Amino acid sequence: MEKAGDQLAGSGEETLFLVWHDARDREIAGEGPDIFCLAENLYLVRSAETLSSLYHAVKRRTQPGKLLVARLAGPPKFKGMAEGALKWVRAV
Known part of the structure; x- marks a missing residue:
């Protein structure tokens, strides 16, 4: 069951x-057109x-102590x- 906050993104x-x-030396994923690293x-x-x-x-990829999405x-x-x-x- 999706939460109310998930409905738009799941469409x-x-x-x-x-x-x-806050995980050190952990990227969320490889470089690509759908991810842009603004800062560390x-x-x-x-x-x-x-x-x-x-x-x-x-969360699975970085195993952080703190995470914000x-x-x-x-x-x-x-x-x-x-x-x-x-x-x-601007391209998005």
Whole structure:
């Protein structure tokens, strides 16, 4: 049974998520067009997965002590992130 917060992301439409974890030397996944590393352990992820599915996938891969996975309603505002971040967000 999906939680109410998972319904939109599980509809097959891609959603933008913000992901942060505290695990050292652990990437959430390989490089690809659907993941952008903004800063150490801070990522934007474009995915059709549910919030819960993405959360558990990152949790299994990184084994963090602290983890945040949040669905974004739109592109975030930011400053001082990795080169190419704004270009990546605009392409989403």
